[in-house]
Amino acid sequence: MDVQILGPLEVVVDGTPVPLGGRRNQMILAVLAAEANRVVLVDRLVDAVWDEQPPPTARSQIQICVSALRRSLSRAGAPDVIATRPPGYLLRVETGHLDADVFDDLVTYARVLVDNSRDADAAVELRRALGLWRGPALGALPSRVLEATAGRLEERRLAATEELVRIELALGRHDDLIDELTALVAEHPLRERLHGHLMLALYRAGRQAEALGAYRRARALLVEELGIEPGGELRRLEKAILMGSHELDLPARAPVLAAPARVAAHPVVPGLLPAAIADFTGRRDETRGLVARLSEVTTMAAPVVVVTGAAGTGKTATGVHVAHRVRGAFPDGQLYASLAGSGPIPTAPSEILVRFLRALGMSGTAIPDSVEERAELYRSHLADRRVLVVLDDVGDESEVPPLLPGSVSCRVLVTSRSRLPGLPGAERVELGALDTGSAVELLGRIAGPHRVRQEAGPAATIAELCGGLALALRIAGARLAARPHWRLARLAERLADETRRLDELEHGELGIRASLAFSFDAIREADRRMLLRAVLADVPEITAWMGAALADTDHAEAEKSLERLVDAQLLDGIADDGGPSRYRVPELVRVFARHRSSRSDSPAEVAAARRRFLGVLLHLTDEAHRREYGGDFTILHGPAPRRRPPQELVDRLLARPVDWLDTERMTLVAAVRQSAALGWSTYCWDLALGALTLFESRAHFDLWHETAGLALVCATTAGDVRGEAAMHYSAGTLLLFQRRMDAAAERLDAARAGFERCGDRHGLALVLRNLAHVDRLADRPDRALRRYTQALAGLRGVGDLVGQAHVLQNLAGLALESGDADRARALLDEALGHCRTAGARRVEAQVLHRIGDLALHEDDSPHAVEAYAAVLRSVRHVGDRIGEMYALLGLGRAACRLDQHDTASRRLSEALHLAREVGERFVEGRALHALADLDLARGRTDLAVGRLTEAAEIFEAISARRWRARVLAALATARQREAAVAVAVPVQPSDTHTSWSRWSESRSAERRS
Structure with a gap:
């Protein structure tokens, strides 16, 4: 922890x-x-x-x-x-x-x-x-x-x-500190020491007038805020700046890196680093880490640090920036060379050695011909010297060994798109996309900070559309700088068009398309195909089973190909959570790959790849439901074709079916969105309905609402009557969960009409079951009984065991409310048998919950606790949050009956918290009601009144009339007690339990619920 x-x-x-x-x-x-x-x-x-x-x-x-x-x-x-x-x-x-x-x-x-x-x-x-x-x-x-x-x-x-x-x-890092100190002084204006540090940094940077200005601002602030003059140290520093005193010069210090004593003078000190990057932005953590690694003292081989990342992430800029930060630690020189590894013609190590040897003072005629001899001479020249070697844009790890110094006093900084896994002893720093703040800051440094401040929203949009890539942001900033009359919103609008985005990210010799093309063209044909197929699914994350379906290959080959794409920095690997490996396509790589796909793949090939992916997703979603419910129960399937992956893979993925669905919930949502955009109605509503297995148990109501709405529009547009009815059923069921009864009834009636029109007996029975739920919650028991009976007949006709168990346990609830415990027990026994025959653990938990209600009705509280505890174990095992809150509510009510008030309070409070978290208002109201009873038993009348008032408002809002009536009756009694307390009516301590018992007995209706 x-x-x-x-x-x-x-x-x-x-x-x-x-x-x-x-x-x-x-x-x-x-x-x-x-x-x-x-x-x-x-x-x-x-x-x-x-x-x-x-x-x-x-x-x-x-x-x-x-x-x-x-x-x-x-x-x-x-x-x-x-x-x-x-x-x-x-x-x-x-x-x-x-x-x-x-x-x-x-x-x-x-x-x-x-x-x-x-x-x-x-x-x-x-x-x-x-x-x-x-x-x-x-x-x-x-x-x-x-x-x-x-x-x-x-x-x-x-x-x-x-x-x-x-x-x-x-x-001597005064230049790097000025911006940081300026911000610190603004944040802590009364810290004289910070003012002094800023003055000294400005002075050492050759900005004497600004240093004195900083003193004047500090003095004015201290006089105005505190009525005092600056302290002696600040005044002495001002005087020394005015006089240009040598006491302000950098102190003599020992070198940062310890090194062996030098045996001979080396008159030539190479300085091959490119110019420092004035607008370098972000990468603070990476920069600090690199500076630390390059500054460490070691007795082992010369440390090698590799800066790796995808095309355009700013590897070269970061490497050059860090090299300038540490150059003071390498007084014997800095060597730099680009090996052009990402280009069509890399520079050979032998050529780099010639450049380095010349920079170290050797004439061309003295340089030997063979690579081995040049490398030996190079290492000899660097022996006992402190030199920084920067090898930029390395394409392959085999290029590096000839360029490594032999001296432990040297350091090597490598940048590469590859991680160079075979480079021994190398430490790696991976550069990803810039965060939004750093991306916008970089854009402002190039295009002008005032423009970015004036159009903060479009600036953030540009940063997002550039995928946080430093190169893309530099190009966008350069285009804006070259067009001062443009508003940022104009460029953001142009970049939003995917078909033009890569064209917009071109400026002079800079271009994202060319940079990505080098990486793309360098990989295997199979991997190119995999990347072009991976972007067709339009999902947030790719896994090997998706890649196999899209590229029409087997799972093992797909996984190898995806891993090679990660090595090539064309995919991002996502941290392993113990499940199958997952990958993300960077934004601009996705745009690039879509462009390439549109040129190389026919519309028929693209459609076939998408259908393979959706077919596998449908099969896995169906199978997850079967494993959770014991078969194709309580679910409808459309005619969209399924595609079956190898059984071993299915078993591995669906070891915990609902967990897999939860992991892939955004994949399901993305698939529904894409199917809707393509007008593929049968895929769209089939996937949306299959996702209910997850959405119901994990309370993903927002995603449920979105997918049902998209699929309904798609089915309606396509004239798909059954799909339209299925989505009205789905939307009505969601509204029922949210206790929006009138709206739920309207949607479910539309679903009933649709299923009757197309002759779908199963769909009609499921709709009748849910309409009966609406009637029951609206306190229409006769109508609910009639509809449950019709639904039960329909579900028996199609062999839906789990649907029957749903209806039977609700009929048992009606029987309890009417006082017929024997009938309730018979119905529950039948329901439990259906669940166990099907192996539907989740629905079995619902039946067990009703058995707990029956036990409470018969004042058998220990048996009720046993039943509710079994429910809680079951629902927590599968992550069923709705079931968990009902189990906690039952345990709390049972504990009340047993006078275990602390346990009851804990369980009911847990149920209340969970209900509020997922928006289950019915359970929220019932938990408040039960907690209020507990408050009254403890003599906390004021708390009880507050809870009952809130519960009454909830039941009124969700049209639960019967429950509202119960709460109002309890509220009237609670207010009578509150009034009695207010006029100091004495209540003996022994009366509390007696009044609680009378209170509990007077609520027989609640016990029958």
Whole structure:
């Protein structure tokens, strides 16, 4: 478990952030984290949450919040990390897993390095320490206690920042510090030390007038804000700047890199680096890491660092920028050569050796002919010297060994599109796309920052359409700079047209198309085909089974091809989560590949590839449903052709069917979108309906709404009556889940008419089942009974066992409400038998839940707990969030009956939280109702009134009339009690349980639900 307080509070377990709940929970955990591994008094937690006005129940509310935090952490895989240690609590955090402690350790280590005259290494450690900060400490949580804690952390951050700047000024990095110091002074205008550092940096950069201007601004601010003159140190610095004092010159210092003593003078010091890049932007973390690696002292072979990335990511710019940053550590020179590995004619290592030897002072006639002799002579010249060698645009790792120095005092920086996996001992830094902020900043530096500020929205759009690629952004910026009359919105509009985008990203000799073409033309024919096919699916991520379908090849070959495309930097590999490997096509590569596909593939070939992909996706979606429900139950299939992958692959992918569907949910959505755009109605509605297996259980209501809407329009346009009816059924079912009863009934009626028109008995039975649900929730039991009976007959006619079980358990619910427990039991026995015959665990859990309701009706609370607990285990196993909230609600109600009030409160609160999270208003209302009963049992009448009022509003909003009537009756009783308390009517402690018993007995209708 990692705890982060240097920014917004966050707890991460196994790479996944843990949801912490509301603001009170976060405040409590923040205080515990700031005092990690130490006991924090409950009173301090109370002060943190309520400052000086805590309610009487503050300590018990703290206990509730701590319990909620423990549950969240335990679910995430971090149990028992919050310990009770009277008179408070303690948060256990292992060494190295609290970012504030790591920060302090790095700062302390930096001080040790300074004491040992290792300033450059100290600067690296301080940069690492400050890199841990993600924003204001503790995310500025509104608490007086936490403000003080955050203030102390921020002071340590500023002290480390000031020390880092002092060190880097001593290392001669004043040019690089000016922008950073300007921002720091603006953010912390009363820190005199920062003003002094800015003045010194400006002075050493040859900007004496600006340095004095910085002093005048600092003085004016201090006089205006505090009524004081600057301190003596700042005044002395101003005087020294005015006099041009030599005391401000860079101090003499030892070289950054230790090296063996030189045995002879070398008069020729090569300086082959290209000019520094004035507008270099972003890559702060990568740059710091590269500088650190190139500055490390080693006794092993000359360190080699490889900067790798796709075409256009800015590898050369980053390499040159870093080389200039560290050039002071290499007083014997810097060698640079481009091997043109991404071009049609790479430069041979033998030719590079000639250039390097000449730069080292050798005449052309003295240079031997063979590569081996040149390499030996080159290594001899670099022996005992501190030289930086930059090898740009390396195409193949075999080109590098002849150009490696033999001296440990040298360093080698390589840039390449390839990761050069065979290069021994190399460390790699991968460059991806620039984030939006850095991309917009780069665009502004080239096109003009004022233009970007004036059109921030179009600037962000351009950055997105350029895929965050540095080369594309440079081209876009250059085009804007050459056309000062253009608005950024104009270029954004031109780039939005995919058919013209690569043409728009051409300027002079710069062009994205040519850069990508070099990479594309260099790969195998099979891999080119795979890339052109991969972009046809239009999905967010590609897997090998998709690639195999699209390229019409087998799974193993598809996986190899996709991995080779990653090596060629034409695909991005996504971090392995334990499942099948996944890949993403970068934005501009996708545009390039679509252009190539349109030129090389016929419309028939493109359509065939897409149909193969959709056919495999349909088969896998069907099979996932079968494995979850035990067969083709409660689902309709269209006529779109399926394509069956190898059974071994299907078994591997669908080991956990709903988890696979969840992993591929955006693939399903993208496939529905694409089918709708192509007008392929049968694929579109078939996929949209198949996705319901996921959308129902994981409560992906937004995606459900989108796909049903797209497929409905597609089917209607195509005149596909059955598809139109299926999508009305899907949309109506979603509205039923959302408790929008009138709208649900309207959609379901449309579905019924459509299925009757096309003679679909199965579809009609499923619609009748859901219309019966609407009637039941709207308190129309006779009509619900009639429709359930019709639905049951239809489902029996088509052999849908699981659909029958659905209806039977709902009929059992009606029987319970009418007081016929024997009939309910018979119906549930039949439903349970159908579920077990089909192997439908999810629906079996629904039947078991109703069995728990039956047990509660018969006052057999232990049996109810057993049933609900079995439901909870089952639904959590498959990730069924809807089922989980119902199971928690049942367990809470059963615990109430057993007078286990703490357990009841915990379970009901969990159900309430989950219902609110997924938007299940019916369960939210029922949980509030049950919690209000619990409040009344505990004498908390005011809390009960509040909960019941909220529950009544919910039931009114979703047209649950019967439940609203129950809540209003309970609310009237609660208000009577509240009024009695207000006039000081005494209530004996022993009366509380008695009144709770009377209250519970008076609610027999609720027990029959």
